[in-house]
Amino acid sequence: MPAKDKFLKKQYNLLLLVIIFFIILFSTNTIAEQVDSKVINYIKNLNFFSSKFIQSNGTSLEEGNIYIKDARIRLDYLSPDRTLLISKKKGVYINHELKEQSFFSTEKNIVRLFYDIFLDYSFFSSFVFKENNKEIVFEKKIIIDSKVTNLKIFFENKPLLLRKIIAKTENELISISFSEHNYNNAFDESLFSFVPMYLD
DSSP states (O other): OOHHHHHHHHHHHHHHHHHHHHHHHHHHHHHHHHHHHHHHHHHHTTTTEEEEEEEEOSSOEEEEEEEEETTEEEEEETTTTEEEEEOSSEEEEEETTTTEEEEEESTTSTTHHHHHHHHOTTGGGGSEEEEOSSEEEEEEEEEETTEEEEEEEEEETTTTEEEEEEEEOSSOEEEEEEEEEEOSOOOOGGGGOOSOSSOO
16 A cells, blocks of 8 residues: 555544544533533522422431522431521521520521522532433532531432432531422422521
């Protein structure tokens, strides 16, 4: 085979490899963009949302309800009777049995994860994810208050539903599962109010 033909064949093979590489890269990016877009649209539609949840730390279980409206999240725990209300910058913990409440900043608090997951539309774009017919699993290491937290978020794939959040640090594991999803609820404004309920 003449040298010119060998050179042309090498050029052709190289060009073919480059084309295949870009097709794979473009396909991967397109799939990632589709999943991101699907999840972002799902999160955006969680205004006026509620569901039941079960929270576990590995040794005990707690049940309650979560409510979302206008960039605020409310978690009502059933036993003991208490409430956690979260916005982007502040939160309040209310113990209804003791009629006590305390305000706190969410900036460097693990409860900020609730805000990020449910109300920060760009939060999932920096995650690594795995998808199959049954579920989409997002995974990321994040640092909260100097602690490395391994975060996993599970969505049922068809239809798309948030099913579970797992946050694991070196010494702690918290798992929250969601069921009975409700959309387009009509909430009373007072449900998300930061006005103190119990005055000294």
